[in-house]
Amino acid sequence: MAQEQKPPEVPTVTYTVKAGHASNPQTMEVHAAQGDLKPWDLDSKLRVVKGRQPRLDGKYKVTGRAKYTFDISMPGMLWGRMVRSAVPAGQILKIDTSKAEALPGVKAVWTSDARTVRFAGQDVAAVAAVSPEVAEDAARLVQVTYDEASFVTDLEKAMADDAPLVYEPDKIPGPKDIPRKGNVLGPKPPGRGGSRGDVDKGFADAAVTIQQTYSVPTHTHSPLETHGVIAKWEGDQLTVWASTQGVFTVRDGMAEALGIDRKNVNVITEHMGGGFGSKLAPSASGSAFAVVACKLAKQAGAPVKLMLDRHEEHLCTGNAPSALMTVKIGAARDGSFTAVHYRSFGSAGIAGGAGTGGPAGSLHGKNPNLKIEEHDVFTNAGPAAPLRAPGHPQGAFALESAVDEVADRLGLDPLEVRRKNEASPVRLIQYDVGAKAIGWERRNKKPGEGAGPRKRGIGMANGNWYVIARGSGVGAEVRIHRDGSVEYFSGAQDIGTGFRTAMAMVVAEELGLKPTDVKPNVGDSRWPEGPGSGGSNTTNSVAPAVRLAAHDARMKLFALAAPGLGAKAEDLDAADGKIFVAASPGKSVAFKQTAAKMSGEVIAAVAERKKQFETYRQDLAGCQFAEVEVDTQTGVVRVIKVVAVNDCGFPINLLTTESQIIGAMIQGVSWALWENRVLDRNVGTMVNPNLESYKVLSSKDMFEAVPIVTEIANAGNNTSAAGIGEPCIVPTLGAVANAVFNASGARVRTLPITPDRVLAALAEARRS
Amino acid sequence: MESEANVPICKRLRTKMYYVLGRDHVDLRESSPTAQYWCSRTATVLGPDEVWCSPEVCQPGRACFEPEQS
Known part of the structure; x- marks a missing residue:
């Protein structure tokens, strides 16, 4: 896991908080950096945070108005296409691009300096052309001569x-x-x-x-949107629209690989169609396609769009080992x-x-x-x-x-x-919650004891993760305009988790507004820096900075409201679009009325996240329970129900938190029962590089998915958020396998749990 | 030979935690058993010499090694 260095010592302020789970609260002292706010804890009266807020961008996504990298187009844009090694090992003796260059419509060609091939799918060459069809034709005209070597x-x-x-x-x-x-x-x-x-x-x-x-x-990760970029040069200025989990990673990565000043690189990710970890590198772990797109664009003097196809996505953009x-x-x-x-x-x-x-x-x-x-x-x-x-x-x-x-x-x-x-007090609570939700008492006392050929069973498994948060170098800006409108800015990207909505909820909480009153601006490297979205850190890294900025803006607004209310700014509170005296809520003024008093056009507050402080626990507990049906005559396994019980600290938005947990259960069941990259042992290429023969769970395979969040006042930052994207997939594979055993008596120790393996395990169980 | 704690690591070595936790909070000398590393020159897991990148191999002695101070 992470290789964390000890953070530098900074002046601190001590807060006493009520941390942990509501059923067993624990009073603890935390030492926040000076200037940081007391973390939300079990005593906090939250009006918006921990609620269920539909995604602010939901209507744009379901109507097709949300622009993903794949959707972006611009005048004069060329289409890039990579050429990849067809063999898994050997030396490249020659790359002949002459026929491709001669094809009408081809505007730029790139060839790799590398001469050693180590896997089928490695970058060899690339072209940029006036249409995707011409680019594909040109790529096929690139002739590569190999001295093939033995491989494994x-x-x-x-x-x-x-x-x-x-x-x-x-x-x-x-x-x-x-x-x-x-x-x-x-x-x-x-x-x-x-x-x-x-x-x-x-x-x-x-x-x-x-x-x-x-x-x-x-x-393989198999996100809906494949890896891809659009690269556009205007003089020395490079703009990259990227399907990425890290706009600042791409910014730095392009600058370093191209040898240019990172201040001259701007990266934009307005919407992103999934990555699951594969989009944390500047290009991809096994392809420099984004750098190549920038080079092609420079060479051609025109923007270049280079989106990988599904075949490439399976080959070179990463996988789970x-x-x-x-x-x-x-x-x-x-x-x-x-x-x-x-x-x-x-x-x-x-x-x-x-x-x-x-x-x-x-x-x-x-x-x-x-x-x-x-x-x-x-x-x-x-x-x-x-x-x-x-x-x-x-x-x-x-x-x-x-x-x-x-x-x-x-x-x-x-x-x-x-x-x-x-050893975890949180997981002990989760055991009770999960067992009740699945009906643990219904499990077979003797595996496979159910009557008939279709046998049901229940199993469970544990999972773990860690509280990972970036304690510096993360910023946020909140602006209140004179007309009362509010917006926030974070350079960090929303990778589909609902990050932009969660941050709007934090702003709304501080300003006493509804989340729909707050305009989110995310995913642009011109805005305050955010982390790469890995390690389940984005919300718990950025939300504390957003809260600080919103709090600063709130206090500036309160200073405008205070004289009229006959109170000090620090004695005011905000809720339901009003600013009021906390001790006398009847004395109030409308948020918009107060904003109109500002002398300029905007109150702008910029904040940097303070250090992470002591947490209730440094680990994130989880466990899952699965119910399956095994057809003992055909070996087919059907998942009936999965109950996932997870700790994520305080869920900022319970609705999208549950959505992430449901997604993890789906991905986990798919992993347990179907997904399997097959490489041909004779020629070393992938046999199933698509989503037809690389099987993933489909709608007809869907099961009852029950996400349960055990709210924990984590207290590690001023929001008590701790992360959910990853921990909720860890137990699923084991829970399904154990349920298959409980249902049938067949212990399948090799994934995926395919019918042939179930039948073999049943035969083995009968023998023993 | 320098002690392990002081072994310089190539300034081109990158991994996801460099951008998650931030460069000031990651010790690239300590290898993670689950991390993939990449080279900022090539932007892939293979360095300019076409060998994989990791804290254990991106050290002095490798032809493409770049010390931090250069």
């Missing part, structure tokens, strides 16, 4: 001693301090949670020990764990970062002995990219399946085994 695309085959090497040893500078053998790198130093105690002693003390291996294939995970758990008769050994091998293709040990490092915190070993295995495949809690859904699937197997071996209720090992 399969995780387990890449681990063999005689496997073709993705990186030749004599060309690698190190890596230092990490063991390397062939394509295998590791074990790497453990991430968060790490290792503790003495696992050998713990296993010696165990009454029962189970050890199983689980595997997950590579999963495959994983082969062996989990060994020792337990006492009562279900208390005595030791956990988690060992994983994963492939992020030509990149590293395939670790899956996060859940093992954080869950079941009462277990005294833990050892985590994570390995990267290089393969000739497109590089991974962060995908919604990187490595955690895979790791939780393995770990939580193993926990279920321990419970089965001991004849114990899996929920009680988890309670026995639980």
Whole structure:
């Protein structure tokens, strides 16, 4: 996970807050930076925040007026098209673009300097032409001559001693301090949670020990909107419209790759059609297409639009690493764990970062002995990219399946085994909430005991995440105009989560308005800086700055209202479009009437986020319960219902928070049952690079999705928000797999849980 | 040989947390088991020498290494 440095010491102010869950409040002191506000806590009387506000941009999205990068067009615009390597390994001997250049309508051509091919789909060349059709024709006319080399695309085959090497040893500078053998790198130093105690002693003390291996294939992000940009030069000024999770990442990335001043680069992302982590790099993890588009535009003297197609999206824009995970758990008769050994091998293709040990490092915190070993295995495949809690859904699937197997071996209720090992007070609350919502008592006491060929069952799994927030370098601006209208500005992007609406709610809360009274302005690098949307940090990084700016604007407005109300500005409050004396609400004046008193045209307040302070908890707890039906004659699994119980601190907008949780359940069920990138072992190319044969959950597969938010006054910043985008997908895979076992008695340890695997597992269960 | 804590890392190394937490709050010497790293020259996970990027390999001795002060 993150590699955080200790923040610099700053002068602080101490606030006493009522933190945690309402059922068990905890009084704690937090040390905020001077100038920061007391965090909203369990005693705060919030009028707007934590409510259910429909998206302010919803009407634009459903009527097609919302402009995504894909929708943007401009006069004289050219269409870019990449040429990608057709082979998975080898040397490029020649790139002949002469026929493409001669094609009428072709305005610019780019070729890569790289000569080594490491995966099928790597950047080789590009063209820009007057239409997408001409660009596609031109791309086909680029002739590439390769000296092909042997390759390996399969995780387990890449681990063999005689496997073709993705990186030749004599060309690698190190890596230092990490063991390397062939394509295998590791074990790497453990991430968060790490290792503790003495696992050998713990296993010696165990009454029962189970050890199983689980595997997950590579999963692609498959956002609705593919990666893409439009690049436009006006002299030295570059404007890039990007489908990105980080407008400032793209700004800096283009400046650094092109060798230009970042002040001359402006990046705009008004609406974005999904990314799930794959759009956190300046271009894509496996393609410099955005840089190439800028170069083509410069060369042609015209704007260039370069949107990747679905095929490319699968090949080079990132994926969730495959994983082969062996989990060994020792337990006492009562279900208390005595030791956990988690060992994983994963492939992020030509990149590293395939670790899956996060859940093992954080869950079941009462277990005294833990050892985590994570390995990267290089393969000739497109590089991974962060995908919604990187490595955690895979790791939780393995770990939580193993926990279920321990419970089965001991004849114990899996929920009680988890309670026995639980260290989080939040998750203990969630267990009760989730069990009640799913009807845990309905589960089969003996797996597969239901009558008939279609058997139902219920399973559960845990997930974890972390409170990740940017404590500096994040700003916001709030403007109150003389006509009483209000708008805010944040350079950060709304990646589809409802960020722009949530920030409007924060402004509305401070100013006593409705969210619909506030005009959002987001996703433009000319506005106050925001973070890349990764680690579930955007709301909890930006909202505190928005609140500070709104509070500053509020106090300036109160100063205008105070004389007429015969009170001091600090004695005023605002609600329902009025400013009033807090101790005497009948003494009030309309917000708009007060705004009209300003001497200029606008009250503008700019604020920078202050440091993150002590949190109620640094981890985000979650657990999910799934009900499935397994057809034991065909092996088909149907998900009936999923209950997700999650902690996100204070949800700024409960409606879009629940929307994110529902989306995660959908993506997780899809991962568990269908999604599987298949690379041809003979030619090294992807067999299913589309959304027809790369299966994702469709509307007919939809289930009853029940999102439940356990509100926690997190107190780590002035809004108590803590993040939701990622934690809610972590438990889903394991919950579905455990429900399949409870329904049928078939333990499927390899995802996706396809009918053939279910039937094989049923046969295995019958044999044993 | 310099101690691990003081090993210089190439100034071109980037990862998502550089832009999430901010460059002042990320120690790029410490490798994350779940992160992909990229080079700001190439804008992909492969450096100019066509080898992958990470804190362990983007160190002095690599042909494309650029120290922070240059």
